[in-house]
Amino acid sequence: MAKNIEWVRRKILQTAKQLILAHGYRRTTIRQIVQASGIASGSIYHLFPNKDKIFWALVQELLESTTRIVAWDFASETPQFRYAAILEVELCSIAENPAVQEIYYESYAQPETFEQVVARAVAFQKEMVPIEDSAEDEEERRRKTLLFKGAMYGYIMSFAFEQEIDPVRARIALVAMALELIGMDAAESQELAERMEGMQKAWCEIAKTILQDAPAGEPDARTDPTGMQEGRPSM
Numbered sequence: 001m002a003k004n005i006e007w008v009r010r011k012i013l014q015t016a017k018q019l020i021l022a023h024g025y026r027r028t029t030i031r032q033i034v035q036a037s038g039i040a041s042g043s044i045y046h047l048f049p050n051k052d053k054i055f056w057a058l059v060q061e062l063l064e065s066t067t068r069i070v071a072w073d074f075a076s077e078t079p080q081f082r083y084a085a086i087l088e089v090e091l092c093s094i095a096e097n098p099a100v101q102e103i104y105y106e107s108y109a110q111p112e113t114f115e116q117v118v119a120r121a122v123a124f125q126k127e128m129v130p131i132e133d134s135a136e137d138e139e140e141r142r143r144k145t146l147l148f149k150g151a152m153y154g155y156i157m158s159f160a161f162e163q164e165i166d167p168v169r170a171r172i173a174l175v176a177m178a179l180e181l182i183g184m185d186a187a188e189s190q191e192l193a194e195r196m197e198g199m200q201k202a203w204c205e206i207a208k209t210i211l212q213d214a215p216a217g218e219p220d221a222r223t224d225p226t227g228m229q230e231g232r233p234s235m
Contacts, residue, residue: 009047011037013061016054021099021211025055025106055103056116063124065210066090073206080184083128084175084196088203091171093211094156096204100211101159108153121145129182144181151177172197 015037019028030051034041048054063086070085077085093100107113122138122145151174158165172193179189196203 005047008039008043009057012039012044012047012054013058015039016058017062017211020055020058020103021097024099024102026102052113059103059107062210066206067128069206069209073202079129080179080182080192081196083125083182084179084192085199085203086128087175087178088171088196088200089206089210091155091174092200092204093207095159095167096207097211098159101156104152104156108149108156114149114153118142118146118149121149125182141181148174148177148181168197 012033015033016028019032019036023032028051030041030044033039033054034044037044044054048057066086066089067082070082070089074082074085094104107117119142122142125141125145155165155170155174158167158170172190175193175196176186176189179192180186184192
């Protein structure tokens, strides 16, 4: 029973991902997910009360996939490097895919969802690069993360500007800011951010991997039975 529920959950999320990337978040409906997945609406609502819950579960799965790939490909690097790499994959996804831009815009533009974005970012920082409790209190970390996510919102909005913002300098600035959030000093943050920018091909390849489609609940054609694909863990 548990295995069947997990298959249904994966099928719903994979279908939602396909529809959102093809049509955008606003135009994707539960009815479309029902029609495209073949999963009854009652089963969908049992697992996900509304479309927002599907969206947040999908975002979490994409983040977990990115984290696993980065951890495998860059196991010898520091936690700070891996944290920055995950952010770079996120920035590349936004830059390369208009549907992803819309998803992020919808998440950042509404106070209730933006508050969730900030809370999730704080939790992820703690998970990736723990900071000593004495370094700063919870409110201080949340305040800094709020300002950083505000800068991310500016990056997202810049893709609609008539006067283009230099995306390279914007990414370097954002990554440096994120690294300072987890305790690196300004000079070290800038140095690592510039190093990360020189690896854009790697980040965009990971972004492409996590966004590509594969039948939910079935073996991924890119993986072997051990769950490995060119040395990477299966998503």
